[in-house]
Amino acid sequence: MKHRLAFFRFACVLLLLSVTAMAEDPLPSWNDGAAKQAILNFVRTTTDPSHPNFVPAEQRIATFDQDGTTWVEHPIFPEDIFAFDRIVAVAPQHPEWKTTRPFATILSGDKEAMTKLGAEDLENILLATHSGMAVEEFHTMASDWIATAKHPRWQRPYTELVYQPMLEVMRYLRANGYKTYMVTGGDQEFVRSYAEKVYGIPPEQVIGSTVAIQFTYNKDGQGILTRPPKMLLNDKFSGKAEDIYLFTGRHSKAAFGNSTGDQQMLEYTQAGGGASLMMLVLHDDAEREYAYGPAQGLPDTKFGTFTQALYDEARAKGWTVISMKKDWRHIFSFQE
C-alpha cells in the first residue's frame, strides 16, 4: 500500500511535469528535431540582451511566403482558382472569351487543361480578373470568394488549409516582439482580405504582387482608388527581397519559403548580417498533404519549385529544410 501510494505520487509528479512542459511548448505541432530547435534557438538568442545574436526590438522582422509555405498550393494556387471562378462569373459580359485563349480553357471546365496553363496564360487571366474595378470592390470579391470556396480534396475552405505549425511559429515570433509580414507572389489585396483573420497579420504587413493603384474621381466628384490593368509589383523571386525593403526600409531577420520563388528573400535575409533564420518547407508528405517537386518525381509548381540546386544552397548556407512528414506532428488544425 505504501509503495502504491509512492508510485501514485511519483506518477502525479511526472504528469504534472509533462503537462507543464506541454503548456510551455510554444510549438506543440512540431516534432522535436533540428527544425524545431532552430526556431527555438533563434528566438531565445535574438531576444537575450546578453547574447551576441541579440536583435533590438524595432529590427525584429519575420517574413513568410504564403503559397506552399503557410497554406496548401497544390494542385492549383487558390488564387488561380479564384481567378478561374471570376472568369466564369463575368463570361456573359465577354462572349469573345468562348473562343479566345486562355479564357476558353477556363470556360471549358477541363480541370486537367487548367493545371497545364503556362505562366503567360495565367498572367493574362490574373490581369483580366484582378483589374478594372475600385480597390474596395476587389477586396469584397476576394473575401466573398474565400468565405465560400472549398479545396477539391478536403472539401474545406482554403483558410482551414493553413499549416498549424506555421501559425504557431508566427504567434511565437510575435510573442517575442517580432513583426510578422506576409510576402506573397499572390495579389496583395487578395491576401489582405483574409490575412488578419487567418494569420493575425494586419493589411499593412501584407506585401504582395499588385496591379497599379490609381486615384480618380467618381461621377459625384469623390476621390476613389481603382485598379488599372498594369502590373506594379511582382513579389516572386527578386521582388520579395526588393519589396520587403521598399515597404519597411529594413532587413528581414527570419524568412520562410518553399521554392526558388523565395530564394532571394532568404539570401537577402542572411546577407543582412547578425542573427538570421532561413527556412524552407519541403513537401514530402503525400499522405497528409502532398509530395511534389523534382525530388519527388512530380511536376513543378508554376512559379518556382524546390529544386535540387535550392536544396544544395540551403545545405551549403546553413538554412533549415523543414520536412512536413518528419517535422510536423500535425499539418492542419482539424487533424489535431
Next chain:
Amino acid sequence: MKHRLAFFRFACVLLLLSVTAMAEDPLPSWNDGAAKQAILNFVRTTTDPSHPNFVPAEQRIATFDQDGTTWVEHPIFPEDIFAFDRIVAVAPQHPEWKTTRPFATILSGDKEAMTKLGAEDLENILLATHSGMAVEEFHTMASDWIATAKHPRWQRPYTELVYQPMLEVMRYLRANGYKTYMVTGGDQEFVRSYAEKVYGIPPEQVIGSTVAIQFTYNKDGQGILTRPPKMLLNDKFSGKAEDIYLFTGRHSKAAFGNSTGDQQMLEYTQAGGGASLMMLVLHDDAEREYAYGPAQGLPDTKFGTFTQALYDEARAKGWTVISMKKDWRHIFSFQE
C-alpha cells in the same frame, strides 16, 4: 491680514489650476482657436467608444506631408540642396557636367539660377544623385548630409527647422493610438534616414517617392539591393492617396498637407467615410518663417502650392486651414 491670506490662497488655487491646465495641454505650441480645437475634438471623439465618430484602434492612421507641412521647404526643398551638394561632390567624375544642363547651373554656384530650375531639370538632378548605388550607401549619404547641412537663413540643421506644433500633433495622435505616417514627395530613403530620430516615425511608416529597388549579387555572390535610375513611386498629388493604400491597405483618418501636392491625400481621407480630419498649413508668417503662395503675392513652390482653388475647396469641404501666424505660438523648438 485675513484678507491678504484669503487672496494668497485664491492666487495659489489659480496658479495650481493654470499649472495643471498647462501640464494637461497636449498642444502647448498652439494658440487657442479653430485649428487647435479641430485637432482636440477629432482625437477626443474618435477615441470615445460611445461617440458616433469612434474609430477602432487598428484603423487609426494619420498621414503627414513633409516639405512645408512638418519642416521648412523655403526657399529650396532641403532634399534639392542635398542633391545639389551631391552634384558638386561627384562632379570630378563627370567632367561633361561643366557644360551640360542642368548640372552646369549647379556647378556655377549661382543660387538665384538654382531656385529657377524647372521640374524636369530637378528630376534629372534627383535621378543622377539618387540612383546608381546600394540602398545602404544612399542611406548613409543622406544621414551624413542631414547631420551637417545648415539652412542659409537660420544657420541651423534642417532637422531643427521642423515645426514644433506638428511634432506635438504627432505625439498627441500616437498617445491616442494613432499610427503616424510620413507621406512625402521627397525620396523615401532620404526621409527614412532621419524620420525616426526627428519625428519618431519608424522607416516602415515613411512612404515616399523612390527609384526602383533592384536585387543583384555582388562580386562575392552575396545578395545586395541597388537603386537603378528608374522611378518607381511618385508621392506627389494622386501618388499620395495611391501609395497610402498600397502600403497600408487602409484609409487615412487624419491628413496634414500644405499644397495642391497634398490635395488628393486630403480628398481621399475625407472620402473614406466616418470621422476624418483634413488640415492645410498656410505659410503666412514672413517674420518667423515665410509667407508665400499666390495669396501672398510670392512665387509658387516647385511641386504644388496653396492656390486660391485649394483654399476654396478647403472652405467648401470643411477642411481646416492652419495659419502659422495666428495658430502657432511657437514655430521651432529653439524659439520656445
